[in-house]
Amino acid sequence: MTGHDGWLPESAELVRPYVITRGRGLPDDEQLSLITLVTASADHAQRPTRLSPEEQNMLELCSAGYLSVAEIAGHARLPLGVVRILLASLKEGGYLVTRPPVARARLADKEILEEVLNGLRAKFG
Amino acid sequence: MVSAPNLDEHDYVRGGETQTAVKILVVGHFAVGKTTLIGSISEIEPLSTEETMTQAAEEVDDLKGVQGKTTTTVAMDFGRLTISDRVVLYLFGTPGQQRFVQMWEDMARGALGALILVDPERLADSFPVIDLIEHYGLDYAIAVNHFDGAPLRDEAALREALDLLDDTPVVTCDARDEKSSAAALTTLVRHLLDHTR
Numbered sequence: 001m002t003g004h005d006g007w008l009p010e011s012a013e014l015v016r017p018y019v020i021t022r023g024r025g026l027p028d029d030e031q032l033s034l035i036t037l038v039t040a041s042a043d044h045a046q047r048p049t050r051l052s053p054e055e056q057n058m059l060e061l062c063s064a065g066y067l068s069v070a071e072i073a074g075h076a077r078l079p080l081g082v083v084r085i086l087l088a089s090l091k092e093g094g095y096l097v098t099r100p101p102v103a104r105a106r107l108a109d110k111e112i113l114e115e116v117l118n119g120l121r122a123k124f125g
Numbered sequence: 126m127v128s129a130p131n132l133d134e135h136d137y138v139r140g141g142e143t144q145t146a147v148k149i150l151v152v153g154h155f156a157v158g159k160t161t162l163i164g165s166i167s168e169i170e171p172l173s174t175e176e177t178m179t180q181a182a183e184e185v186d187d188l189k190g191v192q193g194k195t196t197t198t199v200a201m202d203f204g205r206l207t208i209s210d211r212v213v214l215y216l217f218g219t220p221g222q223q224r225f226v227q228m229w230e231d232m233a234r235g236a237l238g239a240l241i242l243v244d245p246e247r248l249a250d251s252f253p254v255i256d257l258i259e260h261y262g263l264d265y266a267i268a269v270n271h272f273d274g275a276p277l278r279d280e281a282a283l284r285e286a287l288d289l290l291d292d293t294p295v296v297t298c299d300a301r302d303e304k305s306s307a308a309a310l311t312t313l314v315r316h317l318l319d320h321t322r
Binding site: 033036037039061066068073075079100101112117119120121123125 | 130132134136137138141142144145146147148166169172173174201203205206208209211212213214215217231232234235237303304307308310311314315317318321
């Protein structure tokens with residue numbers, strides 16, 4: 001696996017998940033779905049740092065652009081549940097900006113499906 | 126001290142500030158080629174929740190007919206495809222096993238639909254997957270992964286075996302081939318579109 005220099009996933013496995021999350025429970029599923037897009041807020045660098053190493057990693061991971069919650073979990077190699085809790089707390093602290101996925105009511109929307117269809121055709125012929 | 130992995134710009138969602146995400150599930154039984162299909166069309170190296178097949182798991186899973194496969198997805202893996210500057214599509218794959226129901230709920234919530242990958246030699250193995258997809262009320266298309274040398278059943282027999290509705294699309298595809306995988310996906314999306322009319 002490339003692109004993970006200096007990242008030591010083993011360290012996360014040495015502590016039980018509730019220690020990493022400081023005992024916080026799972027946030028609302030809808031709030032941070034698998035495909036909610038997440039990025040660091042513009043002023044996050046000015047905020048006082050009282051973040052855990054895991055929270056700092058999370059923040060660093062999404063400081064250069066948008067990633068989905070699932071991608072963050074994949075890159076961080078932490079369980080989804082743990083990642084959700086960390087992201088929820090960072091969001092609460094104003095460190096993160098999130099973009100929710102297309103609302104469920106709009107999923108059957110013709111326009112979205114047509115856009116996906118045209119996109120696939122344009123890409124793959 | 127742990128540090129975050131170094132990602133390059135291609136790892137991030139292109140035009141993320143204007144994008145909304147949608148997802149499609151790529152499902153099928155153990156070792157049917159889901160990861161291969163996702164990998165053949167994803168613009169990022171497919172990511173996973175890191176569970177690969179272990180020795181312990183091999184005793185649980187049914188390995189008949191899949192000799193030579195050393196690792197597989199036991200949880201969820203996914204890829205990404207930027208559709209336009211407004212829509213980014215995620216493809217999520219997971220096996221159709223009851224013990225992953227929690228993950229299934231997560232994946233199915235808000236999905237556009239599902240592409241069900243089927244091995245014509247192991248049709249019965251697809252029943253639980255189809256049941257799960259129907260349980261979550263997702264619309265789907267069947268993609269028959271054409272493995273080397275495996276004879277292809279005729280479509281009518283396959284439809285009967287899988288008890289498909291008349292308008293459920295059935296396509297054959299080679300999951301290793303980008304164009305073939307994309308064509309299967311296109312068939313699904315066209316079907317989903319038909320159902321919104």
